[in-house]
Amino acid sequence: MSEWKTVSIRQKLIQEIEKAIQAGRYRSISEFVSEAIRLRLEELMRMEGIPVEKRKKYLAVPEQLLYTPKHTWAQITPEGNIRVGLSDYAQRHLEGIAYIYAESFGKEVKKMEPFGVAETWMFMFDLYAPISGKIVKFNENLRNQPHLINEDPYNGGWIIEIKPNNSLTLEQELKDMLSLRQYNKWVSKLEGRLKVK
Amino acid sequence: MEEKSNTLYSRAGSKMATNIRTNVKRKLPPCRIACPARVNVQGYVSLIQKGKFKEAVELIRRDMPFPAICGRVCFSPCEDACARVNLDQAVAIRALKRIVADIEREKGRVKPQPMPKTRTEKVAIVGAGPAGLTAAYELAKLGYPVTVFERMSEPGGMMRYCIPDFRLENFVVANEIAYIKDVGVEIETEIEFGKDITIESLRNEGYKAIFVAVGMQLSRRMNVPGEDLEGVIHVLEFLRAVSLGQPVEVGEKVAVIGGGNSAIDAARTAKGLGAKEVMILYRRTRNEMPALRHEIEAAEKEGIIFRFLVSPKQVISDNGDVRAIECLRMRLGEPDTSGRRRPIPISFSEHQYEVDLIIPAIGQDPETSCLPAELLDEKATRGPIPVDQITLETRVRGVFAGGDIVTGPASIIQAVGAGKQAAISIHRYLCGQDLKAGLEEVEETTWVKDWESLRRKSRRYEAPIEKPRLSFEEAAEFLKETKRKATFEAFRCLGCGPCSECLAEMDLCERDRAIVDENKCTGCNTCFIICPCGAIAKNENGVAQVDEELCKGCGICAALCPERAITMHRLTDANILSCALAASGGGSPS
Numbered sequence: 001m002s003e004w005k006t007v008s009i010r011q012k013l014i015q016e017i018e019k020a021i022q023a024g025r026y027r028s029i030s031e032f033v034s035e036a037i038r039l040r041l042e043e044l045m046r047m048e049g050i051p052v053e054k055r056k057k058y059l060a061v062p063e064q065l066l067y068t069p070k071h072t073w074a075q076i077t078p079e080g081n082i083r084v085g086l087s088d089y090a091q092r093h094l095e096g097i098a099y100i101y102a103e104s105f106g107k108e109v110k111k112m113e114p115f116g117v118a119e120t121w122m123f124m125f126d127l128y129a130p131i132s133g134k135i136v137k138f139n140e141n142l143r144n145q146p147h148l149i150n151e152d153p154y155n156g157g158w159i160i161e162i163k164p165n166n167s168l169t170l171e172q173e174l175k176d177m178l179s180l181r182q183y184n185k186w187v188s189k190l191e192g193r194l195k196v197k
Numbered sequence: 198m199e200e201k202s203n204t205l206y207s208r209a210g211s212k213m214a215t216n217i218r219t220n221v222k223r224k225l226p227p228c229r230i231a232c233p234a235r236v237n238v239q240g241y242v243s244l245i246q247k248g249k250f251k252e253a254v255e256l257i258r259r260d261m262p263f264p265a266i267c268g269r270v271c272f273s274p275c276e277d278a279c280a281r282v283n284l285d286q287a288v289a290i291r292a293l294k295r296i297v298a299d300i301e302r303e304k305g306r307v308k309p310q311p312m313p314k315t316r317t318e319k320v321a322i323v324g325a326g327p328a329g330l331t332a333a334y335e336l337a338k339l340g341y342p343v344t345v346f347e348r349m350s351e352p353g354g355m356m357r358y359c360i361p362d363f364r365l366e367n368f369v370v371a372n373e374i375a376y377i378k379d380v381g382v383e384i385e386t387e388i389e390f391g392k393d394i395t396i397e398s399l400r401n402e403g404y405k406a407i408f409v410a411v412g413m414q415l416s417r418r419m420n421v422p423g424e425d426l427e428g429v430i431h432v433l434e435f436l437r438a439v440s441l442g443q444p445v446e447v448g449e450k451v452a453v454i455g456g457g458n459s460a461i462d463a464a465r466t467a468k469g470l471g472a473k474e475v476m477i478l479y480r481r482t483r484n485e486m487p488a489l490r491h492e493i494e495a496a497e498k499e500g501i502i503f504r505f506l507v508s509p510k511q512v513i514s515d516n517g518d519v520r521a522i523e524c525l526r527m528r529l530g531e532p533d534t535s536g537r538r539r540p541i542p543i544s545f546s547e548h549q550y551e552v553d554l555i556i557p558a559i560g561q562d563p564e565t566s567c568l569p570a571e572l573l574d575e576k577a578t579r580g581p582i583p584v585d586q587i588t589l590e591t592r593v594r595g596v597f598a599g600g601d602i603v604t605g606p607a608s609i610i611q612a613v614g615a616g617k618q619a620a621i622s623i624h625r626y627l628c629g630q631d632l633k634a635g636l637e638e639v640e641e642t643t644w645v646k647d648w649e650s651l652r653r654k655s656r657r658y659e660a661p662i663e664k665p666r667l668s669f670e671e672a673a674e675f676l677k678e679t680k681r682k683a684t685f686e687a688f689r690c691l692g693c694g695p696c697s698e699c700l701a702e703m704d705l706c707e708r709d710r711a712i713v714d715e716n717k718c719t720g721c722n723t724c725f726i727i728c729p730c731g732a733i734a735k736n737e738n739g740v741a742q743v744d745e746e747l748c749k750g751c752g753i754c755a756a757l758c759p760e761r762a763i764t765m766h767r768l769t770d771a772n773i774l775s776c777a778l779a780a781s782g783g784g785s786p787s
Binding site: 070071089090093095096098099117119120121122123124125126147150190 | 265298299300302303304305306366368369372664665666667668669670672673675676679
């Protein structure tokens with residue numbers, strides 16, 4: 001009896017996931033699964049009271065993010081927006097981060113064009129948009145605590161959310177982005193190039 | 198080596214006849230004497246020479262709490278006084294200060310150890326501007342519980358609200374104040390002096406000493422007809438409104454009146470807010486403008502128009518809206534008390550400029566309504582509160598005043614100097630000492646006499662005006678390059694002062710002492726004259742004696758003694774001269 005119940009639940013679940021994929025919330029079943037695992041892990045850790053610094057170690061699942069060569073990552077939120085943040089590599093260069101400027105709401109940004117500036121004590125770094133679209137959200141926590149980017153670049157340190165213009169170009173633009181593996185290769189290439197100099 | 202010591206000796210000898218000192222004066226380099234806060238310029242520059250950037254910032258913080266702020270907006274009187282001007286150009290001291298302060302913060306926030314509260318007397322400070330915060334910082338370092346009261350919602354005073362963001366970023370001010378808070382100063386905001394607190398109420402709460410540093414909060418009025426129209430916004434109100442994010446409509450054409458830094462700030466801010474044509478009207482010429490040279494150049498680059506030798510006569514309005522400003526032409530007459538040539542109006546030279554907004558930026562006035570009557574003096578010429586110029590004590594015992602409210606509108610570094618002096622006076626007052634006794638006397642010095650022989654010209658480091666916009670990879674390279682340039686620039690310092698007191702070599706400076714061989718000493722006075730610390734006296738036999746407490750162990754006397762009667766505890770004869778030269782900042786002529 002119990003076996004039957006499980007099967008029916010599983011079938012229901014698969015149907016739900018397929019619906020979600022059709023609605024554009026997830027790109028594949030595997031993405032849904034990894035997101036679910038992440039959420040579950042996060043909840044478990046919160047319940048067990050693991051402190052933030054330690055949680056970061058387990059939690060950073062940058063595998064499911066997409067990257068640009070300009071060190072920004074993109075993630076699809078449940079609302080269908082693209083959340084943009086800075087990668088761990090970029091964060092290491094921003095230890096003295098003092099301020100984050102971003103374009104105002106409703107502003108159109110284009111793929112691989114700057115949408116804002118991260119300011120440290122000595123430098124300004126342009127932040128590049130991974131896709132084209134409209135800015136719909138800004139992480140207000142960064143206004144007073146820009147160091148969130150250092151503490152938690154993949155979760156609490158997100159910067160803006162972009163609403164893509166249309167799904168066709170979005171798909172193409174997402175395909176052009178780098179996976180974690182490709183991105184890591186790119187970073188090691190950059191660092192290697194620096195060492196040669 | 199022999200030759201060099203001989204020339205130095207002959208220099209000392211020529212002085213000997215005329216300059217036998219009766220009292221001890223500290224010999225300091227000109228840059229340090231020029232600085233109102235007596236920041237140890239030579240010390241941190243010599244630390245930068247050694248690549249010790251972190252220690253350099255710490256050395257600056259011993260004298261004042263705002264290295265990053267002064268590295269950005271200080272008037273740098275030290276550079277004006279720099280002795281290297283005789284050779285080529287002054288050392289870029291302000292740029293160096295900014296570099297060391299920024300590099301420290303580039304690695305994340307700096308947290309000092311909180312100072313233990315060793316004293317029980319509470320001190321209240323009114324006004325969280327540069328003077329008030331410096332006094333609070335110095336008193337907290339002495340162990341006093343200090344509370345600062347501020348009227349606005351955030352501390353920082355003029356630095357926070359009236360210097361625009363492109364010259365001094367808000368996070369810089371916030372970060373420096375966070376440092377002061379970490380040292381142990383309490384800051385209470387949104388408390389107004391005269392309303393929420395008075396001198397009596399503070400006394401009743403148990404504050405033993407009060408420092409009033411409220412600054413000059415009102416813009417000076419032009420006193421021309423039509424000044425109260427809506428299209429006239431005075432400079433401080435304008436900058437404050439922009440800084441607070443309030444909407445300010447600038448229109449298309451803006452006229453700023455005045456030639457100071459705040460006039461330029463207002464003009465550039467108006468340009469940034471979207472004004473198409475911004476002009477600065479000044480009644481003298483460019484040479485008399487008190488604004489910083491590079492600020493004027495930056496404003497010109499942004500397309501701001503300068504009109505010299507014009508003075509406003511009246512504001513012309515159209516149904517209550519500002520339409521134009523009528524001006525008079527001026528010509529320059531005889532120099533006045535400030536040394537600048539006095540402008541004289543040319544009669545019947547009226548002409549008009551069409552404008553939408555007028556920003557008068559001709560000076561600041563105190564807001565006397567909040568101050569208690571017993572402090573004020575109607576007849577005072579500069580500020581409304583008369584104080585003792587040295588101790589900063591007002592006519593009310595236990596109440597001190599300093600900063601802009603006393604001196605009239607001045608610079609940040611002057612306010613810092615006033616804050617330091619107030620801290621010294623308050624400490625003495627609370628200890629029951631005489632406020633004036635034993636104040637340090639200083640004497641300017643430089644070891645270079647023959648500028649012709651120093652043919653070492655080099656180019657000054659020109660700091661970039663704007664922050665570089667780079668990628669992460671380039672930034673690392675740029676940082677390295679900046680460090681290299683800073684070290685190079687620091688080596689341009691001649692090291693005028695005998696010992697910079699940077700205490701870089703703690704062991705060496707702290708423990709080493711000069712020893713005099715009484716049998717060899719001939720009483721020639723060389724060491725007596727040359728000693729930078731005034732540590733050498735003469736006993737009844739005419740033989741030199743070293744005061745163990747004053748001697749810093751620089752080795753200069755040992756290097757110069759003609760009879761080789763002086764030796765050092767730790768230094769060997771071979772090392773003494775090189776140490777003496779190193780102690781003087783590495784500035785040997787060869």
